[in-house]
Amino acid sequence: MMDIEPHKVLVCVSPGEDCTASLELAAAEARRRGCGVHLAVAVGPLWVGPTGDVDVHLVEGEWRRIGAEFLHECGRRVTELLDATATVSTEIAHGPVVGALVGVSEHAALVVLQHHRMGRTHAVPTLSVTNGVASRAHAPVVAVPDGWGEDPAPSDVVVVGVEDPVSSAQVVRHAFEQARLVGGRVRLVQAWFWSPAFDVDAFGSQVERAQSSALAAQLRHGFADLVAEFEQVPHEVVVVHGRPADVLVAQSHDVGRVVVGRHEPTLPWGSHLGPVTRAVLNHASCPVVVVDPVGRDAAVPRPLGTTPSSRGGHGPGRRAT
Structure with missing residues (x-):
């Protein structure tokens, strides 16, 4: 090529x-x-x-x-x-x-x-x-x-699986670029799950609500600069109690695309996807985009007729869910 x-x-x-x-x-x-x-x-x-x-x-x-x-x-x-x-x-x-x-x-x-x-x-x-x-x-x-x-596509929503504002920065950026390209909106989704021994008690309780609220606040603060750079792209932050793969697969049933990150490879062999990304690829109902959070700049081009933002730069990234 x-x-x-x-x-x-x-x-x-x-x-x-x-x-x-x-x-x-x-x-x-x-x-x-x-x-x-x-x-x-x-x-x-x-x-x-x-x-x-x-x-x-x-x-x-x-x-x-x-x-x-x-x-x-x-x-x-x-x-x-x-x-x-x-x-x-x-x-x-x-x-x-x-x-x-x-x-x-x-x-x-x-x-x-x-x-x-x-x-x-x-x-x-x-x-x-x-x-x-x-x-x-x-x-x-x-x-x-x-x-x-x-x-017709089922939805203009681009869901992005988020681990944290640092390791998921490049993955979230790609989701915003894709949403801008299609004239859609971004849904940042983070799932949290401790263990079967504790989560039964936490689910539906004040503990769950407090944990979800705290994580959502962290995401809004951590991605504030990136959101400002894409101020023309609507977005929402969703924090859900559940296993990350199950949550993202459930999200895939009524959205246009799911964006996830692959793992930073530490060895030249074996899978570099990670268990969550692999499960989403296996079971999602919509197209799944796999992004290298530390790879080359793979910016999505702007739609014709738009102008570059005055804000620039690319956020760091190491590993994404």
Whole structure:
């Protein structure tokens, strides 16, 4: 994927898989951002069995042909959804699927993948690639569940999962930028849960109300500067007693998007998503955006016709829920 400005929306597709939802979301994002769309298929290494009887070159060549045909069809469908000035490009990436797609994401503005949610009728959820790309991509990743429709979107609310004002600063910033782009509003959501031994007594009591009120006050104070920078974007602070993953999944049922952060990697292997983000990806009803809170500046461009704020700068970030 070429390093051109503005960076394109990258859509990772796989031959034989439904990609309607991801193509619709990518086209809508490209229209809002005034950029093009780049479609990518990854051709992974082939395992031919212990006998080695299969001609690897023939099999790989056939897979490339199928991938090229599928990319052509996806490109045609995306072109129909875009205006005449937008460009659509395609690429077949070679290597292990996750690593190849992460490499392609280096110059992307946004990465879009479609997946099967857990708990639906599909026998095997297609989350291994989505989770792998989301944990390492160079740009924010949007995981779109099957059956989701961009038009009409269920809501203009962008929910963002908040851990605290320091570690979630960049994640919350992305949520405000996304809401500004779509003309929506932000809901900052923080969930708290001590342990089963104590929370039964706290739930519904004065202790719960006091704890929730104190946490909400901390969030309002901690994000005051950022909120002032996006004064044109309506927002609300919601603090809920409950397990964070359960609370965010429940929020996803009637909003347009959920934004969460991935963990700061301490090792070069293993998942960098964290248990909350992984659970939200598995079960959310709406698209989920996974943001690297310490990665490169992945600012969402402003809608056409708006002017930059007089306030600037990016808040620090280490790790988000």
